[in-house]
Amino acid sequence: xxxxxxxxxxxxxxxxxxxxxxxxxxxxxxxxxxxxxxxxxxxxxxxxxxxxxxxxxxxxxxxxxxxxxxxxxxxxxxxxxxxxxxxxxxxxxxxxxxxxxxxxxxxxxxxxxxxxxxxxxxxxxxxxxxxxxxxxxxxxxxxxxxxxxxxxxxxxxxxxxxxxxxxxxxxxxxxxxxxxxxxxxxxxxxxxxxxxxxxxxxxxxxxxxxxxxxxxxxxxxxxxxxxxxxxxxxxxxxxxxxxxxxxxxxxxxxxxxxxxxxxxxxxxxxxxxxxxxxxxxxxxxxxxxxxxxxxxxxxxxxxxxxxxxxxxxxxxxxxxxxxxxxxxxxxxxxxxxxxxxxxxxxxxxxxxxxxxxxxxxxxxxxxxxxxxxxxxxxxxxxxxxxxxxxxxxxxxxxxxxxxxxxxxxxxxxxxxxxxxxxxxxxxxxxxxxxxxxxxxxxxxxxxxxxxxxxxxxxxxxxxxxxxxxxxxxxxxxxxxxxxxxxxxxxxxxxxxxxxxxxxxxxxxxxxxxxxxxxxxxxxxxxxxxxxxx
Numbered sequence: 001x002x003x004x005x006x007x008x009x010x011x012x013x014x015x016x017x018x019x020x021x022x023x024x025x026x027x028x029x030x031x032x033x034x035x036x037x038x039x040x041x042x043x044x045x046x047x048x049x050x051x052x053x054x055x056x057x058x059x060x061x062x063x064x065x066x067x068x069x070x071x072x073x074x075x076x077x078x079x080x081x082x083x084x085x086x087x088x089x090x091x092x093x094x095x096x097x098x099x100x101x102x103x104x105x106x107x108x109x110x111x112x113x114x115x116x117x118x119x120x121x122x123x124x125x126x127x128x129x130x131x132x133x134x135x136x137x138x139x140x141x142x143x144x145x146x147x148x149x150x151x152x153x154x155x156x157x158x159x160x161x162x163x164x165x166x167x168x169x170x171x172x173x174x175x176x177x178x179x180x181x182x183x184x185x186x187x188x189x190x191x192x193x194x195x196x197x198x199x200x201x202x203x204x205x206x207x208x209x210x211x212x213x214x215x216x217x218x219x220x221x222x223x224x225x226x227x228x229x230x231x232x233x234x235x236x237x238x239x240x241x242x243x244x245x246x247x248x249x250x251x252x253x254x255x256x257x258x259x260x261x262x263x264x265x266x267x268x269x270x271x272x273x274x275x276x277x278x279x280x281x282x283x284x285x286x287x288x289x290x291x292x293x294x295x296x297x298x299x300x301x302x303x304x305x306x307x308x309x310x311x312x313x314x315x316x317x318x319x320x321x322x323x324x325x326x327x328x329x330x331x332x333x334x335x336x337x338x339x340x341x342x343x344x345x346x347x348x349x350x351x352x353x354x355x356x357x358x359x360x361x362x363x364x365x366x367x368x369x370x371x372x373x374x375x376x377x378x379x380x381x382x383x384x385x386x387x388x389x390x391x392x393x394x395x396x397x398x399x400x401x402x403x404x405x406x407x408x409x410x411x412x413x414x415x416x417x418x419x420x421x422x423x424x425x426x427x428x429x430x431x432x433x434x435x436x437x438x439x440x441x442x443x444x445x446x447x448x449x450x451x452x453x454x455x456x457x458x459x460x461x462x463x464x465x466x467x468x469x470x471x472x473x474x475x476x477x478x479x480x481x482x483x484x485x486x487x488x489x490x491x492x493x494x495x496x497x498x499x500x501x502x503x504x505x506x507x508x509x510x511x512x513x514x515x516x517x518x519x520x521x522x523x524x525x526x527x528x529x530x531x532x533x
Contacts, residue, residue: 026519026529034522038487038498041129042524043277047284048506048517049479052093052136058178060085065111065154065172074155079113079146082176087147090179094119094137097171101130103493104166106266106275108216109156110325111172115192116145117325119172120212120286123156124266124279126166127524128493135284139174141329144190146174187329197305198328202338204297205381206331206388210288211310213246213260213324221321224314225262225413225440226400228365232357234402238316241355242413243369243396245313246324248291250299251306254348256291257373259394259417260312262440264458270444271454273485273500277521281460281479281504288327292421294388295377298341313351333381341379345389348373363402367413370395378425386425393418410443428469437461446489453486475510499523507532 026046060082067075081087094111096119104126111119118139124131139146156168187208189201200207215221220236227238248256263282266275275283293300300306310324333339349372358364376389398413417436423429442456460479465472485500501522508515516532 026526034525034527036499036523038273038276038496038500038524040494041127042131043521043526044131045124045133045277045279045284046519046526046529047279048504048519049285050506050508050515050517052091052138054093054175055090055177055179057090058085060176060178062174062176063171064113064152064174065170067154067170069107069109069156069158069168069170070160072155072157074153077152079150079152081147081149085176085178088178088180089140089143089176091138091177092140092143092146093175093177094139095173095175096121096135097132097173098123098134098168099130099132099170100124100126100166100168102126102128102165102167104158104160104164104168107156107158107168108214108265108323109154110212112153113142114145114148114150116142116190116327117212118142118145120214120288122263122265122279122283122286123168124284125272125276127276133284137285140186142190142327143186144188146176188332189330191328191330193308193326193328194305196307196309198300198308199303199305200297200300200328200330201332202301202303203333203336204301204330205294205333205339205379205386207293207297207300208329209248209256209291209293209308210327210329211246211248211258211291211324212286212288213258213310213312213322214263214286215244215260215312215322216265219319219321221315221319222265223268224260224321225398226409226411228357228400229355232359232363232365233404234363235406238314240314240353241365241367242398242400243314243353243355243367245351245369245371245394246289247311247313248293248326249307249309249311250293250296252309253346254373255293255296255346255375256390257371257392257394258289258291259396259415259436259438260289261287261460262413262415262438262458264440264456269442269454269456270452271483271485271487271500273487273498273524274454274456274483274502276524277526278481278483278502278504278519280458280481292388292390293328294379295345295375295390296343297339297379298377299343301339301341301379314353333383335382339379339381341377343375343377344387345374345376347375361403363404365398365400367396367398367400369397381426383426386423389420389422391420408443408445412441414439430466430468432464432466434462434464450489450491451486452489453484455484457482473511475508475512478505478507480505503528509533 439459487498520528
């Protein structure tokens with residue numbers, strides 16, 4: 001947690017059962033191997049999330065970046081597509097392999113190819129003896145960008161000096177699997193904004209924007225869920241409290257709303273011992289917020305540039321701390337040069353945002369926020385008129401309590417982001433409902449002998465149901481992290497006498513199968529790595 005007492009300690013910054021066949025569980029330790037407290041080394045970082053499933057057949061690997069990050073200089077290079085695997089791929093898998101040792105904060109990074117952000121990540125904090133980690137991501141959706149030679153830029157801002165000695169050494173590769181992609185899933189074009197504007201092909205029939213929205217940079221927006229309005233006596237202020245909402249607009253008209261995921265980086269809550277082995281959900285693979293802009297296709301298809309803007313509700317005016325790069329994915333009508341259409345509905349409810357401060361020996365801030373938006377439109381395609389309606393409803397409730405000196409400091413919060421997309425026209429009507437829930441429940445206390453303890457639970461849950469004709473498919477995600485770690489604050493590293501237990505259980509089930517993996521660590525030693533289903 002963000003506390004004046006420990007401010008110096010804050011950090012800087014598939015589904016199918018066949019998945020199990022390709023997974024390599026980390027080796028776990030017996031109880032006799034567990035030390036009484038953290039030492040100078042611990043298990044390499046590991047997450048319970050499933051590896052990317054990979055098809056058989058011909059594959060080709062290309063290295064797109066290999067660099068050591070020790071300052072704020074980006075890596076720049078050039079990518080050329082592999083010739084031996086053709087220019088149509090069934091899957092493209094990105095893999096980052098990293099290593100670092102010494103002392104270092106967590107750092108935020110990205111990889112751009114041709115200006116398209118294909119990957120956003122953060123880094124783990126190292127042990128003195130050094131750690132290695134890896135991340136995989138399916139980036140097949142960016143195939144349009146990957147078919148031609150592209151400039152590459154990768155950035156992980158870092159500080160290396162006499163105190164922070166960790167140089168972040170990374171290698172990023174792409175593996176291409178030959179074969180034709182599913183044309184309904186892989187977009188024809190991947191676009192970026194040009195001076196804040198978007199010009200789509202005139203035969204666009206489906207348009208999806210994705211925004212890699214992250215609150216970061218070391219300031220209070222890295223901990224936006226803890227901010228309080230005046231007159232509450234707390235170190236992180238925001239005029240309207242902690243409610244945040246990521247909005248996208250087209251030509252000044254609200255086009256999409258979303259709840260940002262409350263990512264906790266690997267130094268978060270003033271306690272790096274929570275994250276040395278098991279990071280919080282999404283910390284290594286930051287997922288973009290997605291907006292279905294298809295109702296606006298008829299407007300966007302006029303061949304002119306249209307202004308597209310992303311804003312974050314609740315950020316104090318003039319304050320930085322949010323990064324919101326935008327990619328736009330477009331599916332085209334191959335049999336039409338021009339797809340006409342119209343935007344038929346934009347109905348936004350009133351934005352609710354109320355934070356109530358109650359003073360006392362225990363300060364308390366109760367927050368309730370929410371918003372609704374429905375947009376609808378149609379396009380006249382070569383296969384008939386297709387109408388799309390998108391409805392989204394957001395809610396946020398939180399209770400933040402703290403005592404004088406922000407000790408103890410506690411938050412219990414829930415965010416929901418419910419979305420319904422209905423498509424009618426070509427073929428049977430299709431309705432997709434997605435219910436997302438994010439949770440955070442934690443307390444930090446500084447006790448006798450400057451012993452700082454953090455107890456924290458994080459949840460990332462989603463349930464998706466698709467109904468098409470008489471058929472229903474579904475999937476359900478439940479990724480839960482729990483941690484309890486204690487160390488002596490305000491002393492050199494070798495005097496912290498840290499102890500901690502962390503765990504993660506990642507469950508994914510649905511029409512296609514099941515994946516269930518659990519991890520447990522004690523004092524940095526992996527004591528359990530088990531599979532369910």
